[in-house]
Amino acid sequence: MxxxxxxxxxxxxxxxxxxxxxxxxxxxxxxxxxxxxxxxxxxxxxxxxxxxxxxxxxxxxxxxxxxxxxxxxxxxxxxxxxxxxxxxxxxxxxxxxxxxxxxxxxxxxxxxxxxxxxxxxxxxxxxxxxxxxxxxxxxxxxxxxxxxxxxxxxxxxxxxKTLIMNTTAYQLCGNWGNLLNYSLELPQNNTFAINSSVSIPIKLRLFRSGISIEKVDVTLKTFVNFSFSIPRRVSRKIKEITVASTTVPRHELQENYGNREYSLAAELDIPPGTKPTNTRPGTLIQIIHQLCIKCHLRGATDFVLKELITIANIRQPLGFAKTFQKHVPLSLSSDEPNKAVRGEEDDYIYVYDQNNEQFYSYGISSGSELE
CATH class of the missing domain: 2.60.40.640 (Immunoglobulin-like)
Incomplete structure (x- = not known):
């Protein structure tokens, strides 16, 4: 041979x-x-x-x-x-x-x-x-x-590990109290490709007069958690890394004065050395990525939206289509410390506790909700 x-x-x-x-x-x-x-x-x-x-x-x-x-x-x-x-x-x-x-x-x-x-x-x-x-x-x-x-x-x-993606976008939308309505488009399944540029279209509509948007910060962070067995079983947050960030100032926002609506497109560059998401149950190394959008408001408390996303190697280019997967996040502001999202397995949910700066996984049955 x-x-x-x-x-x-x-x-x-x-x-x-x-x-x-x-x-x-x-x-x-x-x-x-x-x-x-x-x-x-x-x-x-x-x-x-x-x-x-x-x-x-x-x-x-x-x-x-x-x-x-x-x-x-x-x-x-x-x-x-x-x-x-x-x-x-x-x-x-x-x-x-x-x-x-x-x-x-x-x-x-x-x-x-x-x-x-x-x-x-x-x-x-x-x-x-x-x-x-x-x-x-x-x-x-x-x-x-x-x-x-x-x-x-x-x-x-x-x-x-390489994921195969289609071109269906993921739309995140909702209201923040009686202050504003938001909507943004993310890649399919909330998944960003390593070594790529991602454009995130965002729309914000203010409900009340007397408030205005000063700027919008968009940040992508990586959290690395380790578990140890010697000298005792314990978990620690080892690293917190800012992978990418951008700030869109007021003068770059597209404003529709008639309905108090603001539009922008946040551009994030995902570096080639970014670690892929790893949230498998029982793993010693957990790698979690979080997208944070902070809207600095004049006349009101700043609006903060946090969403867990997946970063992976992607076989096909990411794109957008006319149909969307819709999702309302469980955490909308810094006043709500816990953010939850379903993991790779149907029977697990991952929760990030901002007070303890830790992610936790919980077993749940199909159709269960986090209290």
Whole structure:
């Protein structure tokens, strides 16, 4: 068996453990082992294993191993808190017959378990890695001889989750007391694409005379929470990051004096290094993103709208259509400290408590509401 000429050999820097006789390459026209959309049943690891010896060598068996781990750590008051969770540890036999070879290329395509989270690495402000979800692909080559020997190689195997989106926009609308009405359009399913520019059309209509809009701030924040098991079980907010922000001053607002309506389009640039949302129940690392719109009012208390959103890798460009998904958020102002939104699983709801600056997940039955 020979590898395709279009397959791509993997650089040495990707290897954790090397061997002169054993190496990997990606499948044709690929730059990753992953084939298919992560989380679906049709997701695979695909590539070619290369064996190269100076003299004839007897091979008994070749076994691949995929190991995935989630780890967290943080120093607080000179105490090291750590957490670890094994996500997957699976073997795949790709060669199970004796062969005498000098060179051998073994293509492989093996199924990934369902529901694996994507790879992510979290750094502190000094650039030190403090947590992450990482996968390692290993291989064990059993050789026959006077003394049975094995050769082991390990290589980093990052996994990436990609969502497929349509062009239906998500409309957020409602009233804030007797002061104003608001409506805005977000990408479908409240999902923003990594490494993209997002335009958010916003309309605000004032109900009362004597108040006016001074400016509108739009901010996208990331909250990273870690869970630890040593020296005791505890959760902490590790980081709060402003991903993107923009301010639209009064003179840039489009104003309709007849009905006291203001229109604007807030532009946010989502950087390529933005961490994807991760709210899976039981995970040690929670990554949550919150969109905050603050309308500075003259003659009244400022209006604040907070909405949990998803940030992900998107297969298709985001766009808008004439039909909308409508939603009224549970939290409309800083006077209401809790913001709730359904998670990825139907039976969980995530709540952000501003007083404690923590997100919590609660199990609920279908159709339940948060009290």
């Amino acid at each position: 020979t590898a395709s000429a279009s397959s791509k050999r993997i650089p040495i820097t990707s290897y954790i453990r090397q061997n002169d006789n054993v190496s990997f390459s990606f499948a044709q026209n690929k730059d990753t082992f992953q084939s298919g959309i992560l989380g679906n049943e049709d997701t695979y690891l695909e590539g070619t294993l290369h064996l190269d010896y100076e003299k004839p060598t007897q091979i008994n068996r070749i076994v691949l191993n995929l190991k995935g781990e989630e780890k967290t750590k943080s120093y607080e008051n000179q105490t090291l808190y750590t957490g670890a969770k094994l996500l997957v540890n699976r073997n795949y036999c790709i060669q199970d017959e004796e062969k005498t070879i000098t060179q051998l290329d073994v293509p492989f395509k093996v199924s990934l378990p369902h529901g694996l989270p994507e790879s992510v690495t979290i750094y502190d402000d000094s650039g030190e890695e403090i947590g992450g979800i990482n996968y390692v692909l290993g291989v064990i080559v059993e050789r026959k001889g006077f003394l049975k020997t094995t050769q082991k190689v390990k290589i980093r195997c990052p996994l990436k």
